[in-house]
Amino acid sequence: MIQIEQLSKKYKDAEHFSLLDLDLKINSGEIFGLLGPNGAGKTTLISILCGLIKPTSGTFTIDGLDFKSHKNQLKQLIGIVPQEYALYPSLTAYENLYYFGSMFGLKGPSFNALIEEYLDILGLGQFAHKKIKAFSGGMKRRVNLIAGMLHRPKVLFLDEPTVGVDVQSKTVIIDFLKELNSNGTTIIYTSHHLNEAENFCSRVGIIDHGKLICLGTPKELIQNEQGAQHLEEVFLALTGKALRDYA
Numbered sequence: 001m002i003q004i005e006q007l008s009k010k011y012k013d014a015e016h017f018s019l020l021d022l023d024l025k026i027n028s029g030e031i032f033g034l035l036g037p038n039g040a041g042k043t044t045l046i047s048i049l050c051g052l053i054k055p056t057s058g059t060f061t062i063d064g065l066d067f068k069s070h071k072n073q074l075k076q077l078i079g080i081v082p083q084e085y086a087l088y089p090s091l092t093a094y095e096n097l098y099y100f101g102s103m104f105g106l107k108g109p110s111f112n113a114l115i116e117e118y119l120d121i122l123g124l125g126q127f128a129h130k131k132i133k134a135f136s137g138g139m140k141r142r143v144n145l146i147a148g149m150l151h152r153p154k155v156l157f158l159d160e161p162t163v164g165v166d167v168q169s170k171t172v173i174i175d176f177l178k179e180l181n182s183n184g185t186t187i188i189y190t191s192h193h194l195n196e197a198e199n200f201c202s203r204v205g206i207i208d209h210g211k212l213i214c215l216g217t218p219k220e221l222i223q224n225e226q227g228a229q230h231l232e233e234v235f236l237a238l239t240g241k242a243l244r245d246y247a
């Protein structure tokens with residue numbers, strides 16, 4: 001489904017590569033977790049795969065479509081749920097979603113019904129016509145999520161979809177993503193919640209300093225790391241305890 005070959009990214013004026021010669025294959029139907037410390041290169045990788053930034057070198061295909069020659073088809077195929085809220089604060093939840101859907105050519109009564117259905121599933125039905133600026137962080141995260149998948153993409157990229165939300169919102173978001181996945185959507189997500197990733201992901205890849213340092217099912221990675229009971233111990237053993245502060 002996603003085939004990445006020798007992907008590298010060096011930002012303009014940066015001293016180091018943020019991604020270096022990364023090879024990775026993600027299969028159709030997976031829930032794939034991209035894990036790594038702050039500054040490891042997760043957002044950079046997702047941003048390249050979503051076509052938001054260009055790689056310095058390397059190639060990738062999604063569903064057999066090359067990123068350079070099939071930009072427009074790829075836009076239809078993928079959905080993006082960014083880390084930052086992509087919502088208009090002075091519009092209502094419904095208006096925001098209508099706007100995002102219309103960018104994919106969605107309109108009409110069946111589209112209205114779809115927006116209402118998703119808002120209901122994510123517990124926001126009664127707030128559909130309230131302005132986003134009055135929403136809590138957890139509510140905004142849920143609207144942000146719907147905005148990224150209204151056009152029913154085959155592949156959904158999510159950059160920390162559960163950051164800063166309470167356990168209740170987190171559960172609703174994860175259950176919703178599991179349901180999407182069971183209906184055929186491939187999910188690629190980044191997170192710092194290692195317990196969540198351990199339970200949620202079919203496979204994970206740990207990235208550090210722009211390189212993929214391990215890949216496998218959570219169970220495999222835990223079994224391969226001596227004394228580890230959970231993914232968090234594997235993560236610390238592989239990436240160390242030093243702080244990752246950059247400016």
Ligand SMILES: Nc1ncnc2c1ncn2[C@@H]1O[C@H](COP(=O)(O)OP(=O)(O)OP(=O)(O)O)[C@@H](O)[C@H]1O
Pocket residue numbers: 011012014018036037038039040041042043044045246
């Ligand atoms: N626009 C940019 N210009 C220059 N350097 C950048 C830019 N964006 C990211 N970087 C650098 O690239 C590296 C990887 O950053 P990236 O945001 O991809 O990491 P991340 O794994 O998503 O981190 P986090 O968990 O903190 O979100 C870091 O060293 C970061 O400082």
